[in-house]
Amino acid sequence: MKRRITRVHHRLLVLIFCALLGLASALTVPALSAARVTLTNEGEVILVSPTPQFWGGIAVESLPLLTQEEIEQGASNLPQQSSLISQATNPLELARQARRYYENGQLSEAEKYWQQAAEAYEQAGDWEGRTSSLINKSQSLQLRGLNPKACSTLLQAFEFNNTDCRELIQNNLTFTDIKNLPEKTTSLSPLTKVTGLRSLGEILRRVGYLDRSKAVLKLALEVVKQWENPQQESTVLLSLGNTERAIGKRKRVSEDPVDKAIDIDSEFKNGEDPNYQKPEDALVYYKEALNSYDEAANSSASPNTKINAQLNELSLLLDIKRGWEQVVQELTKTNDTLSYWQGLKRYLTNKTVPLLQDIYSQLDEFQFAELPWEVKRNLVYAQLNLAQIYFTQCNNVNDNPVSCEPVAPLFKKIHSPSRLKQIVQDAHNLKDKRAEAYAIGYLGELYEKQAQEETEKSLKLLHKAQEKTKEALKLLHKDITAKSRDNLDITYRLQWQLGRIFKAQGEIQRGIGAYEVAFQNLKNLRPDLVTINRDAQFYFRDEVEPLHREFAGLLLQNGNPSEENLRKARNVIESLQLAEIDNFFQDNCSLNKQEEGELDNFINTQAPKSAVIYTIVLKDNEKADYNIKLHIILKLPNKDLIYIPPQIIDKTEFNSTLDNLYNIIKNKIQALETIEKKAENNEELEISKKERHKLLNKELETHNKEPEELLQHLQEVYGWLIKPLEEHWGDVETLVFVLDEPLQNIPLAALHDGDYYLVQKKSVVLSRGLQLTNPEPLKRGRALKLLAAGVSEPRKDERGIEEKKLPEVVRELNEITKKQSRTEQLLNSDFTKNNFRKKLEEFRPSVIHLATHGLFNSNPEETFIVAFDENIKLRDLEELLQSSNVQMLVLSACQTALGNKRAVLGLAGVAVRAGASSTLGLLWKGEDQATASLMIKFYQELANPNVNKAEALRLAQIDILNNKDYSHPLYWAPYVLVNNWL
Template sequence: LDLLETGSDLRDSPDYQQIHAQALNTLGSLELALGQPDTALEAWQFATEIYQQLKDDIGITGTLINQAQAMEALGLYRRTCKTLLQALKLDNNCDLSNQERFETVLQTFQQTPDPQIKILGLRSLGNSLRLLGDLNHSQQVLKASLKVAQPPLEKRETLLSLGDTERSWYNHYKQLYTRKRLRTDQKEVKKQVIAQVDHALNYYQESLQESSKLSASTSLDIEPKLQQLSLLIDYHNWLENLNYEDNNDNHKPNIQDVKSQINDQVKELLNSEITKLPASRTAIYAQINFVESLISYELKSNNHQDNLQRSSFILQPYEIAHTLVKALQEAQLLDDKRAESYALGTLGKLYEQTQQWYQAQEFTEKALTLAQGIQGDDIAYQWQWQLGRIYQALGKTEEAITAYEATVKTLDSLRQDLLALSSDVQFSFRENVEQVYRELVDLLLQDEQTAEPIANKRIQDNRIPDNKLKQATEAIDSLQLAQIENFLGCNLSDIVELAEQEIDPSAALVYPIILDDRLAVIVKLPKSGEFIHYTTALPKAKLEQTLESLRIELEKRFISKNSLALSKQVYDWLIRPAEELLEANQVKTLVFVLDGGFRNVPMATLHDGEQYIVEKGYAIALIPGLNLLEPKPLAQVELNALAFGLSDMREDLADHQGFADIPFVKTELGEIKSQIPSQQLLNQDFTSQKWQELISSVPFPVVHLATHGQFSSDPDETFLLAWDKRINIKDLSNVIQNRSENSLEAIELLVLSACKTADGDSRASLGLAGVAIQSGARSTLASLWFINDESTAKLMTFFYEELAASGATVTKAEALRRAQVNLLKEPGYKAPLFWGAYVLVGNWL
C-alpha cells in the first residue's frame, strides 16, 4: 500500500486502481485475523468504493461479504445481514420469515459462481440469522454451506457456526423448560435440551477434526474446545438446578458423567497450552473465556458443596488469577482497552467469588472506568452490577443502590441494541437482566436501620422513605417494559410515560413484587401520590404454587371451598392491609402492575371472605408498567365497532385442528349490533386479508374479535384464528404500521372474547401484554381462559350496554365491573369460570 501511495509510476499504471483494491482487500483480511475488525472494515469499505468506480461486480460482491464478516466480529448483526443481501443485489430486509423469500435468498447465494464468496456468504448469513433469532433458517443455510466443497480451515469455521446454532437451540429449549408447568411437557422439553447438547458437542468435535488437518492445529483447536467446555459447564449448572423428583425418568442425565467430561476438557485445554499462546486479541479472549467458564463452574460447585468430588486439576484461584494477569498484560501491550476491561472485570469476579471484597472492588472499578471510556455499555453494565453485589457484601447499601441504578440505566439505553444483537441475549434475559432489576428492588425495600428485609410489618411500622418506594416502582416499570420488549423482539418507541397529573384521581396503583423470601406490595394512592408498603414473609415457590392452585380452581364450573380459601388468601396478601386507606382516599379503581404468577390470575376474582372484590365496588385494570398510550376517555369518540367472528372451525385447515366450534359467537355479534353501530364479518368473510384491509383503512374505535386465540410466552404460539390462517404478533404489527401510515387514530378498545393462555405456560400472560401493545389499542379486553358457553355473549352484552348507555360517566374498567357483577348475579353464573376470565389491559378510562 505504501508503494502504491509513493510510486508515481505505479499511480499512472492502468491497473493501479485494481491493484490498490486488491491490496486493501488483503489488508482487511490481515487486520481481521489480528483481531482488529474495525480497521478491517475500513479497508474493505475503501476497497468496495474502488470496485464500484471500476464497475467490477465480483470485486464489489467479495468486499461487501468481507465487510459483513468484520461487522459480525463487531457485533453489528443487523448491518451484517443487510450488507450480505446488498452484496447479492437483494432487497436488504432481513426478515426472512416468509419461506418463499428465504428460498429466493438461499438460491441466490448458492448460484454465486465464485466458491469462496459462496462459502463466506452462506456462513455469514447463517451466523446473522442465528444472532437475529431465526434459528431454523440459520440451520438450513449453514447446512447448505457444508454441501459446498471447502478446504479444512473454512469447513472448520462452518462446523463451529453450526455448533453455535445448535447451542442457541439448546438455550431456547432450556428457557422453554422454565415456562412449562406440566410434568409431561417438562419431560419432553428436557429431552430436547439433552439432544441439543449432543448435537452442538458433535459439531464442535467435527470442527476439531478439521483443525487437526492443518499445520497450526494447536491454536485452532482451542476455540472449539472452549465452546465445548463452556457448553458442558452451562449444561452441568442447569442440571444442578433441576429438582429430579421423578425417579422413573429414563431421560435423567448422569451429572457425574458431565463433571467427568468437564474435567477431561479442562485437562485437554491445559495440555494445548492455552496460557502460552502468542499475544493476540484471539489469545486474550481465549484465556478470559477459559477462566470465565471455570469461575462459573466453581461458583455452581461451591453452591452445591461438592468440591471434594471434583478432580484435583481444576485450577486453584491463584492459578486462575495468574492466567488473567497474563491476559491483562497482553491486552495492555496490544492497547486493546476492551480486552483489558474484560480481564480486569473477570479478576474482580474471581475475587468476588473468593470473598476478597476490597480486591474485587478495586479491579471491578478499574474495569468499569475502561469500559465507560470506550462507550462499551454492553460490558459496563456487567461491571456496574458486579460492583453493586460487592458493595452490598461490604454493607455499603447506598453505594450498592447507586451501582444497581447505574446498571438499570445502562441496560435501558442498551435495550434496543440487546434486541438487535443476539437472540442468545434474549434467551438469557431472565437469568441476567431480570435478576438485576429484582436485586435492586430487594435492596430498596430493606429496612434502613437494620439493612434487613422487612416482612410481616404493618403499614405504619414500615420505615422505608417515599423516594425509595418510588424508585422501586420505577424499577418494576422498567422491568415490565423490558420483559415485553424482549418478548416482542423490538423497541417500544411509540409509548409515552403517563404524567403524574394525568392519572385518574380515583385510581390507586398496586404493585405486588415477588422476591425470593417475601412478597412486597407497594400502593400509590391517588391525589396525594403517597406510597404505602407492606410485606409478607413468603418463599417464592410457595407463593407461585398458591397462585397456580387458585388458577386451576377458578376454571371449575362450581365454587369450591378451596377456591374461596385461595382467593381470600391472595386478597389478604394484596388488598386487606390497605383496605382502610383505600376507602379513606375514595378509591374506585385498582390498577395493578402484576408480577410473575399474579399475571395468570384475574384480580377481579379475589374474595374478602364475604364477597368478590368487584362486588365491593372496585373496578380492576392491568397495566404493563406505568407506560401507556396516552389515555383518553372512550366517551370522547363516537362508539361504533368493527366485529369479526369465527363460529365454525374448518376440518380441512391445519391451523383449525384441535379447536371446537363456538356456536354462541353469532349470538354475541348479534347482541353487539343491538347495542352499538357495527360492521360484522363472520366465518368465510373473516379472512386474514379482509381483517388487515379493514383495520388498516377504516377508523373504527372498537374492534371486537370473537374467535379462538392463544396467549403464550413464545411469540410464535401467540395468535388469533381467522377463516384462512392464524393471525400472529407480526401481522398485528404490520396492521398498526399501516393504520399509522393512513393517519388513523389508534384503536380505542380491542376486545378478544374467546382467547386463553397457553396450557402449562407459566409466563403466557406476556403474550396478552404483547398483543395489547403490538395492536396499538389504547385498551384491550381479553379472556384468560376459554368459555364455550352462552355466558360470554351475556357478559359482552352487559359490557356494551354499560358503555353505550352511560356516556361520559363510566370508564371502561367500571363498565367491565358492572357487566361482571350483573352476570354473577344471574342464576347458574356465580362461579368465576363464567365471569372472572376477563381482564382489561391498558387505558382504563
C-alpha cells in the same frame, strides 16, 4: 513481480489463519475502536479483524473482511471497458478507500465506499467484486450493531429484489428460496460463497429467524464440503452449533417445568412402547448443537477454533445440566424413580470433566511469548471466555448449582488468583484494555466469592475485591462514576459488582450509588442488546433481571425508605416491566413511552379515581433456605407514594399456593372440556342449554374434592395483595396492578375477602407499567369504529390441533355490531388474513374484536390467532395493527398458557407495541356461551360515555357472576383488561 506475489500470498495465508482464530461473541456490542487493520508495504489492506468480545460464554469465529487479493483471486477477468471507468468510480480504488476509512474507525464512511465499489464492480460485470464488497459492508454494519441493515445488505449481495430484511423474511424468503441460493452464487469463488452464506446465517440468528439461519448454514456446510476446506468447515459448524443452541434455548424458554417433568415421566414409563411418540423438546436441539461443536473441534486445523468449539460445548453441557435440575425437582414430587435423570447426569458429567481437562491442557501447552500477536490476543479471550463460563454458570455469587459439582475443583484450579493475574498481565502486554479490564474484574469477583466462603477473612477479601473492581473501572474511565457510553457492556457489570461489594461491607448508600450507575448504564445499553442480537433474551435472566431486583431490594432494604428511594424503586419496577416486554419480543419497544416525571401527573389529573399497585417479589436473604419478601408500593391520586411494610411469606407456601391455584383451574377447565364433548355427542344436551349447565356444574363439583379449596387460595392471595391496601384506598374505584412475574397470571377479579370477590367491589386492571400506558381515553359515539372478526367453525390451529367449533361467535358478532353505529364484520370464510389486512387499511378501526381460537404462549413464535385460511402469528398481528389506528384490541376466545409466567407478556405486549392503548383478553379458555354473553354486555356498558373500559368489564363480569349457571369463577374470572382503562 512474481517474488512480490509469493511474499504477499505467504503473509496472506498466515494472517488469514490468524484471523480464523478470532474469538468474538454472539452477543457483541461493538466499539468503533475495535477494528485492527494490517497493511502491506504498498499500503494494501490484507486483514481487518474485530477485537474479540463475548457475553454468556458463547464463542463464534469472527468473520474477517475479504481482502482485495482474495477478491482478485476469485474474480473473473474484468472486461476491457473497465479501464475506461474514471478513477473516482474505479472499483479497486473505491474498495481501498473503504478499507482506509475502516482502519480509522470511520465505519459509516467505509460502508458508503463499499457500496460504491459494489456498484462499480457490477457496472464492470465483476460479480465476485460486487458480492465481496457487499459482504464487507455487511461486516462493518454488524460491527456497528446495525444487524437489520447488515441483513438487508447481504440480501442485496444475493440479488433479492426486496432487501427489507424483516419484510422479506416474514413474507417471501421461503426455504425454497434458501435452497436456490447456490444458483445466485455460481459465479463466485468458494471462499466468497461460504463467507457470504455463513454471514447471512449469523445475521438471521441475530435478528431472530433461527430456522432460516439453520437452513442457510446447512447450505453453507454443503458448499464447504464440496470445496473440501476443513478450516472453513469447522467455522461453519461452529456457527451452526450456535444457531442450534439458540433454537434449543428458545424451546426451553417455552417449556413449563411441571409439564416437562410429566413428559419425562411418560418417556421413562413408555420409552419401550413402539407407539409412544416422544415429545419434541429443547434437548433435541441441544444434542444437534453438541454434535456440531464436536465436529467443529475435530475437523479444525486451528487450535483456537478447536478451543472455541469446546468452550461452547462445555457451556452448553453445563447449561443443560443446570436447567434440568429444576425439572428433576418437579419430577421427584410425582415419581421417586430417577433412572432417566441419573443416566443423563452421568452422561453430562462424563462429557464435561474430560472436556474441561482437555481445554485446560491445551491452554497450558501454548508457548505464549512465541506466538504472533493475533494468536496471543485470541488465547487471552479464550481464557476470559472460560472465566465467563465459570463465573456465570459455576461460581455465581448468588448461586451454586449442583450441576457444577463434578467440575468445580478443576475450575477453581484454572481460576486461581495467580492464574487470573497472569491473564491480566498478558492482556496488559497486548495493550488490550477491554481484556485487561475483564480479567481484573473477574479477579475482583473471585475475591468477592471467596469472602462469602471464608467468613473469617471476609473483610480483607472484600477490600481486595473492591480495589480490583475499582482498578478495572479506572482502566476504562478516569472517573468511575461517569455515565459514558464507551464500554457499557463491561462498566455496568463492574459497577454492579462494586454495588454488591459495598452492600456486603454494610455501606448501603455507596452501594445504592454504584447500583444506580450500573442501572442507568444498563438502561442505555439495553436497546442495543435487543437490536444487536436476539439471543440476548437468554442474557436477560442472568443479567438484566437480577440487577433490577437487587437494586430495588437495596432501595427498600431498611423497611422505611425515603420518598426519593421509593420513587427510584418504583422506576426500577417500571423499567423491569419494560425490559420484560422488550425481552419477550426481542426488539426495543417502538411505543412512545411516558417519561418518569409524567407518571404521577397521569394519575393525578386523568385518573383521579384510580390507584396503582406496584409489587416486587424478592428473597429475604441470599441463602438456599430463603423466604419470599413481598414489597408493595401504592400510588394514590395527588398523594406521595405509600410503602406497605413488606410481608415475609414462606417460599414453599408461596409457590404451592400459586401452583395449586393454577392446577385447580386447569382441572376445572378439563372438566368443562369433558362435558362439552359429551354435549357435542348428545343431541338432547345440545338442545337443552339448561340441562347442559346443570350437568357441567355437577361435573365441576366432582372434580373438586374440596369445594372450598379454590376459595381458600383466592383468599390467601387476597391477603397478600389487597388486605394491606384497604385502609389506604378511600374512594378509589379502579385498582391498577403492576405485578411482578410470579403473580402476573393471577385472576385478580376473583380474589376473595371472605365475603365478596374483588370484582364486586372494584374495577381491576393489569398494567405493564404506566410508562407503557397511552393516556388517551377511548373514543366514543361516532368516533368509535369497530371491526369484528371471528371463526365459529372448527379449524386446525398452529399446533395442528383441531379446535372445536364456537357456535356462539355468530351471536356475539351480530349483537356487538348492532350496538355500534360504525362497524365492519368478517365471519368465517370472510375472515382471511388478506381480507383482515384490507379492512384495517380501508376502515381504520379504533376497536378490533377477534372472536376466534388462539394461544398466547411464552414464545412469540408459538403465539397465534386462528383466521379462516391460516393462523396469524404474533409478529404478523403486530405488523398488521401498526398500520391501523386501533385503540383497543379485544381477544374474546384466545387464551394464554395458564400458569406459564411469561405467556401473559404476549397478551400485554402485542397491542402495546402496535400503539394500541389496551388489550382485553383471557387468562384461560372461556366457555363459549358465557364469553358471548359477557362480551355483549361489555359493549352495552361501553356505549355509556360515563363508563370507562375497566368499569364496563367489571359490570359485564358481575352480570355473568349473578347468573347462577355461570357463577363459578371459571366463567367470568379469566377476562383481564391490560394497560389503558379510561
